[in-house]
Amino acid sequence: MNPCQFCGQPATIHLTDILHQQKTVTHLCDACARSKKILPTKPGTHFDLQGLVQLVMGQHGRPDAADTTALSCPECGLKYAQFRAEGRLGCARDYDEFAEPLLALLERVHRATDHCGKVPVRRRSTMGLSKLKAELDAAIAAERYEDAAVLRDRLREKEGADEPR
Amino acid sequence: MNLDSLLPNLGEWLRGTGPESDVVVSTRIRLARNLADLPFTTRADHHQKAEIEQRVREAVAKSDIAPKLEYLSVMGLMPLDRLFLVERQLISRELANALEGPRGVAFDSRESVSVMVNEEDHLRIQVMRSGMSLDETWEQITAVDDSLEARLPYAFHERFGYLTACPTNVGTGMRASVMLHLPALGITKQIEKVFKALQKINLVVRGLYGEGSRASGDLYQISNQVTLGKSEPRLLSEIREVIAMILQYERQARTVLLKERRQAEHDRVARAIGTLGSATMITAEETMELLSAVRLGIHLRLLDDLPPTTLNQLFIHTQSAHLQKLAGKALDGEDRNAERAKYLRNRLRDLGATPQ
16 A cells, blocks of 8 residues: 655545656555645535645756656665655665755654754764754753743754854 | 464563553554665665664673563564464564565563564664653653664764654654543544544543554553654653543543443443453454453452453453464454353353353
8 A cells, every 4th residue: 555645644635647648656544645735625515626636836946856856876776766656765865965955854744954952872972963852852852941041041052063164 | 583482471561550541551652764875674675674683682781771672583484473472562564565675573481661663664662651650751762762772873863863765754753552441432423523622632542452453452652743853751641631621531531431321331231241341253353352341340449250361361362363372273254253252151161251
């Protein structure tokens, strides 16, 4: 079964579109189809043709569409187009090879593009910055605002020092 | 390992104890991890999957994880045993049937800690506990994670965090789920409203057996959607806040039920016990629904013969693979429904369960 291209859940809707002899297949789950207005959000309302056209045209019309689908990873051989169709990456290096289109996807799925949280023990000495960020986030979550203020200052200091000038 | 030896046990998540156990069945956290130097499972060939399996097995064996984990290869298991592990929440349906090649699971005798190997990610570490227990579960799983990481180089990215096969899991790789029994919100038709509110704040609601499964027996799993950009403690505290709110709604709805339609509820529970104790054929789905009514009856004190733990045993033993193992033979369709009804009749007669 194909996963939804937008969120990775099992897809229940499969759209095939052929434009200029180029075939595009879109897989969506119910929730994403609703959020993209392809499925009606309320029972009784009708199928939204405009939403569908927008989705399909958006794919063809994206200026960098040709560039990103042609990308492939030299390590595992996965093509970006294949990832778009199947929703699974092939190896760790894909995250660098496909960084540009992935950033847009991460922004959409997580509303964030940078990790903030646990760091493997063996990476902790070299990962001062993310660790500080994680501690800061944890302090805010636990409403330890005094700790958060201290951490924020340390983070600013460190970020300033790390910036190449 | 002889899987039949697990049959009389309940497994950690069905102990029926722990904080808030009138509504919260269990807490579960899973971490997705991959080895840095091998392709993700979907693009790994048989040989590479065997290497991943071997390395994880070694790391598990040499680690100081307490309690001790024992490894079981899924390839060597009969379909019935695979389904048995799915029903006990030790492996996913995908690992059982959809995926191919070397793969398996390591778990402890209490069935609290499990590590799936070669699922969508090389490692899927999971810790389950009874009741509402997000902090303890996190402390335990992060320790298990550390001791595996000491022997396995994880794929970790300066910017994106723990790398996963699906970008929806990248960052922390953490999915924390709390399983709730919400019958009163169902009866009073408020459940949809609650779930709409959850979707707005990026939490996901699923049925009992995870992704894509429908809610049966009024059991729901609430979990975080986002894994990137927020720390684990922050994600956990967001879930905790929402669960606290849902608990309050469910308990309010239960109070209203008792106040406004006690007689009708009592009747519903009595009929559920009656059907469970006298049917000659019953589906898993109907069993789940009736057990849900009984579970609510116990907590509303409309029925006091059954401890929740016994109810959990009826619940797990009437699942398809468990039932067939208890019967000692493969059963399908009508035979299985007849066997399920027979099991329930006998157990309820032995327990002497009757409505108050």
